[in-house]
Amino acid sequence: MFSIDHLGIAVKSLEQAKQFYQSMGLEVRFEEVSEREKVRLAMLPIGESRIELLEPTSDDSAVAKFLAKRGEGLHHVALHVENLPAMVEKMKKAGTRFISEEIKIGAGGHAYVFIHPASTGGVLLELVSEPAKG
């Protein structure tokens, strides 16, 4: 049911980070700018999972704040779930703290929410699913 959809890594320079992973032989599947999250991102497939490189496009983006506070590094872990609305309902009832309980749609078309690190053992956890399934 679950799989690791991607690992989100906050970087100062997307170009530089891409160069490193490309030098390992990984390929950039796509790049996009998320206006909502205020990031420029690149997805690099690794088997059935992916690395998501995130560079802030604005000083008030969550990723910019993360970089200022913690520096570059692992920003979030994203789990793929079958039925996102059902999962969110279940976790709300369990008292889980979300960054926002509203399910959002990314530019790639997938649905996502973020669970606050306070609920997960210190990791910002993203849950994602295909819109058709969610």
Ligand code: CO
């Ligand atoms: Co992500």
